[in-house]
Amino acid sequence: MIFEYIKFKNYRPYYGTQTIYFTEKNPKFSPFNQNIVLIGGLNGAGKTSLINAIFVCLYGRRFFNKNEYSKILDSAINKKHRNEGGTESSIELCFKDSTGVYSIEVNFYQTRTGIEDKITLYTIDGEGQKMESSSSSEEFISFIDKKIPKEVSQFFIFDAEKIRDLVGQHDAKETIDAIQKVVSLDLYRTLSKDLIQLFNTETKKLGNLVKDDELANIRKRLEQIQNELEDNDKKIDEIKMVTDSLHEQKNTLDKQKRQKFISTSLSKQKISELLGKKKANLVSIQKGIETFAKTELLKLILKKPIDNLKSRLQDEKEYNNVLSHNSNIFKNYDLFAKELIKSDVNPPLTDEQKQQIYSSGKGIWKKLNNIREKMVNTDLNIIHDLSDGDYRKIISHPNTTTSNLSKLLDDRYKAENDISNYEIQLESAPEEVDTSNEDSKIREIDKDIAIQLANKKLLLIQSNKLRDEQGKLTREYTGKLKTKNDNSGVIHKVELLKNLLSATNEFISEVTILKANLLKVEIENILNILFRKKDLNRIEFDSKDFTLRIFDEDDREIDLTSRSEGEKQLIALAMIWALTKVAGTKMPFVIDTPLARLDSIHRTNLVNSYFTKLNEQVIILSTDTEIDERFMKDLEPHLVKSYVLEHDDEEEFTKIREGYFEFAGGVL
Incomplete structure (x- = not known):
């Protein structure tokens, strides 16, 4: 999967229609792996x-909580565009994979009750024509989750400073489930559950045909076990x-704590900096x-x-031109009249x-x-007698000032x-x-x-004990039914399902160990x-x-x-790269602020050994202090495109x- 472009139309800070292209239409040959799009x-x-726009296109409301998405909607229409009377904005994300080229367009509309959104999926043919795909919201969600599931998006589109939290949450069930989904283990477990359900269905069919009291009791106990397992699953879900x-709730409290720390750090230190x-700035203004x-x-x-002089000269010029014009149009008559009067x-007379x-x-x-x-x-x-050259010199003389004193x-x-x-705030800062x-x-x-x-x-x-009992009773039940010749076909099917289920569980166990290794x-x-730390001697990745x-x-x-x-950020990035290599996925990576917390050596390792080899498309969002002039030179052979986001504080867009930031050596 590759992102082709993202187009903004009066969305949030992006005024008018602006597009970022992530691919080159006519790429030139290069001996380097050109996989990086750099956005400063x-x-x-x-x-x-920009990152939230990608999430909005792919997952819409389901990616954000209610308050987060409400804030996105409130500011979805560019402020300047709204001041000009505009009531709409949009985002369009285009991507391609082995099945075709697709475009997701999200439109925002101002209504009486607020701003509403609409997501539309398009397919794009070979000539670049868009055709709307008539799909329900459930079909759209299924379509996207087959491409890049919401649960695993955290490994491909992320803020590098926040991804380090993955290290602290690496043993959380949600993280483990997401990792196993990336390496496709969830598919195998889904297959196992489907086989169990099919096995139980076929077993019930056998039970309906067999009237033996002993078999009926076994079947009854199997049904009880299944009901207890389902109850346990419901309790686990609850x-x-x-x-x-x-x-x-804990995350909310953590955010409140961080906000307090942030507000405190902004007090004396930040106020002194400001x-x-x-x-x-005052010195600069005084110099101006x-x-x-x-x-x-x-x-x-x-x-x-x-x-005033220019105006007078123009009036005299126009007056002389009129007199000259009138003299010229009666020139022939004046010659005729002069000769006539001489007669x-x-x-x-x-x-x-x-x-x-x-x-x-x-x-x-x-x-x-x-x-x-x-x-x-x-x-x-x-009153003025000027040559044409002097006249033009005075008229063309610039008479404007380049500075606004007011x-x-x-x-x-x-x-x-x-x-x-x-200075007043500094004295009272906490x-x-x-x-x-x-x-x-x-x-x-x-x-x-x-x-x-x-x-x-x-x-x-408790569920494991019940499954052990279920397996034992199932084998006993199947063995007794083998004696029933009338049911030999169904018994054979149940036996095959039992063997298939056993082989599947064995395969899951083996492939889980393989993936973990x-x-x-x-x-x-x-x-x-x-x-570069020597104290990282060895690692383990538990298959359980x-x-x-x-x-x-x-x-x-x-x-x-x-x-x-x-260090936590590097460990998290290593886990993500390893997941990508083991899963063999070709997902686009979007990484925000990748180098902020790293020293120069770790930055160099990431730039030269990570970004250029991570995957087919790596989109990096950086400040001028992260990918600076030196790292820019290292990345330049690997660049597909580079852009810079320039905010106009006066126009507020x-x-x-x-291109990229301007450094001492020029614009890169």
């Missing part, structure tokens, strides 16, 4: 909106719902005012006199008569030749006011944060979770590539609970949750531009 953006430029709710930036006084002030003073007549003849003749000439004479509204006194003065006032406010209330509630929740898990363990033990080998190899264990040089198990944030 500072904090707040729209990287999170426990899961309760534990899920408890985990959600205060320094404001003071530097001084520059204006040196270069633009004289222009501002002379602007009006120069404008000798008797008696001679007076000067007044000659003038009358000239004026009357001019009117007749004008009428006969259909001449249109330009009119002059007022007589203009010509804005500079406003900015200076605002900066001085902000500095005063920050030093400590109290999370005792949240810690107490979390401890209570942990106790409740432990109780639920203990109950679940008892139910699983493969994951162990791959994770170990990848950690050796990415890590699918959990990762790492041991130090003294063969003591390492507490993964106590490792540094950077983000523009997508091809």
Whole structure:
């Protein structure tokens, strides 16, 4: 599966229609594996909106909780577009796989009650034409989950800083289920459940034909066991719902704690940082005012006199042009009238008569030749005598200033006011944060979770005993039925199902061990590539609970949750790469802020040995301090496309531009 492009139309920070292409239409030959799309953006430029847009297209509401999706809907239409009267926005995600090319379009509409959404699936033919696929929401969910199931999306589209939480949750049931789904073990277990259901159905058919009391009692007990197993499964599902709710409550409390820590860290440290930036900005503004006084002030003073001079010169030019035009159109008449008046007549004409003849003749000439004479509204006194070159030089002289003094003065006032406010805030900023209330509630929740898990363990033990009894009774039941010749065909079918079920369970056991061993080998190899720590001596990947264990040089198990944030991130990334290699999947990876918590050596290992080999398509969202100029040079041979998200603070929207951040050496 490969992402082709994502198109935004007035969605969240993206104003107008903007597109990010993840593939090259006409790729050039390269000896390097070109699998990386690099998207740069500072904090707040729209990287999170981009990742959430992918989740919205693929999974819609079911990926987010109610409050999260409500916030997405509230800001789905770009602010500037709404101010201009716009009421719609959209996202379009195009991807292809071995079955064809598809496009998912999500449209957002402003209604009286709020913003609503609509998801439409299209197929795209060889000529690029889109055809709407008429599918229900259930069919759409089934279609997507066959491509990239929601439960495993966390391994392919993720924030690299948050993926380290996978290390702390690697033994959680949800994580284990997701890992097993990636390597297809869930399919084998589904097959086993289907075979058990078919076996029970066929066994009931046999029971209906056999009237023997002993067989009837066995059948009755098998039905009781099946009912008890189903009841246990329901109880386990209920426990899961309760534990899920408890985990959600715990996560909410953890978020509240983190928010308190964040707000505290933003106090003195952040206010001091902001205060320094404001003071530097004030110095820059003052320099701008001084520059204006040196270069633009004289222009501002002379602007009006120069404008008046230009206007006067243009009026004189137009007046002279009219006089010249009128003189030229009567040139032939003037020659004729001049010769006519010179003629000798008797008696001679007076000067007044000659003038009358000239004026009357001019009117007749004008009428006969259909001449249109330009009119002059007022007589203009010509006071300037300029050459054409001097006239053009004055008219074309620029008479605008490049600086806005009023804005500079406003900015200076605002900066001085902000500095005063920050200095006041700095004096009263808090030093400590109290999370005792949240810690107490979390401890209570942990106790409740432990109780639920203990109950679940008892139910699983009981279910295992029931299944053992079920297997024993089934063999006894089948053996007795073999003596019934009338039922030999059905008995044979049940026997085949029993053998098939046994072989399937044996296969599941073997393939589970195989997958676990493969994951162990791959994770170990990848950690050796990415890590420089000598205390990671060996690893185990348990085939029973699918959990990762790492041991130090003294063969003591390492507490993964106590490792540094950077190490946990590397371990999580190693698990993801190993899952990809073992599963053989060709999913696109979208990784946000991949290098934020890592030192330079680990960053180099990731850039050179991880991203370029991870899969066929790796989309990296980075700030300018992560993929910097040095790492950009390492990635450049592997790039398919690169973009930068530039947020215009004044216009309040983000523009997508091809390329990357500007470094000292230029734009890459």
